[in-house]
Amino acid sequence: AQKVTQAQTEISVVEKEDVTLDCVYETRDTTYYLFWYKQPPSGELVFLIRRNSFDEQNEISGRYSWNFQKSTSSFNFTITASQVVDSAVYFCALSETVTGNQFYFGTGTSLTVIP
Amino acid sequence: GAGVSQSPSNKVTEKGKDVELRCDPISGHTALYWYRQSLGQGLEFLIYFQGNSAPDKSGLPSDRFSAERTGGSVSTLTIQRTQQEDSAVYLCASSAWTSGSSYNEQFFGPGTRLTVL
Numbered sequence: 001a002q003k004v005t006q007a008q009t010e011i012s013v014v015e016k017e018d019v020t021l022d023c024v025y026e027t028r029d030t031t032y033y034l035f036w037y038k039q040p041p042s043g044e045l046v047f048l049i050r051r052n053s054f055d056e057q058n059e060i061s062g063r064y065s066w067n068f069q070k071s072t073s074s075f076n077f078t079i080t081a082s083q084v085v086d087s088a089v090y091f092c093a094l095s096e097t098v099t100g101n102q103f104y105f106g107t108g109t110s111l112t113v114i115p
Numbered sequence: 116g117a118g119v120s121q122s123p124s125n126k127v128t129e130k131g132k133d134v135e136l137r138c139d140p141i142s143g144h145t146a147l148y149w150y151r152q153s154l155g156q157g158l159e160f161l162i163y164f165q166g167n168s169a170p171d172k173s174g175l176p177s178d179r180f181s182a183e184r185t186g187g188s189v190s191t192l193t194i195q196r197t198q199q200e201d202s203a204v205y206l207c208a209s210s211a212w213t214s215g216s217s218y219n220e221q222f223f224g225p226g227t228r229l230t231v232l
Contacts (some may be wrong), residue, residue, distance in 0.1 A: 006157075035220060037223075043204070043225060043226060044223055044224070044226070045206070045208075045223040046223075047220040047221070047222065050220055091157065091158065102160055102163060102171055102174075103148070103160065104160070105150075105157050105158040105160070106157055107156060107157035108157050
């Protein structure tokens with residue numbers, strides 16, 4: 001079974017629109033960590049955010065915001081007023097403490113922002 | 116500062132040949148990871164090292180794949196008798212390690228694109 005599911009394979013939005021990327025995870029661990037990474041066309045993955053399972057406070061960083069809801073096992077990522085530079089593949093990842101330092105990545109969501 | 120580096124950036128090989136992929140982690144990072152990313156796919160975990168030891172080898176797809184790390188730094192991923200299905204981008208990542216922690220973010224290298232003809 002997939003531990004991290006990103007149901008949206010591809011999304012296209014017009015510049016300045018808001019877009020939300022969904023991430024649903026599965027774990028039996030009580031202590032775990034969730035991540036979002038961005039992979040631009042250049043190919044190198046870039047870390048965006050980390051969240052631990054005890055902190056459900058939503059976070060905002062500029063145009064980016066993250067909504068962590070344990071009740072629905074979701075960790076969604078919203079980009080406000082999207083820009084062309086946001087075009088990339090975005091990966092959600094889970095790290096469980098019981099499995100040590102292994103990370104489980106979703107299959108990614110390819111976002112295209114049309115100018 | 117130096118990030119994670121990988122070499123070669125591209126490798127084309129013939130089916131049946133062995134290949135070695137190299138990863139230089141960020142200095143001081145004790146955890147090192149190998150992933151495989153096939154075209155249009157997510158990241159498939161292969162193996163990780165804590166120092167020179169690999170507590171979890173469960174992700175290696177077959178016994179043709181092996182990896183080692185020496186001196187707590189450079190790691191090599193070896194694929195023996197390559198097959199066409201091994202064609203993918205192989206990504207390496209490193210992270211700092213705190214005992215019992217699984218939260219440290221990983222810093223990724225640019226990857227090695229392997230093509231098996």
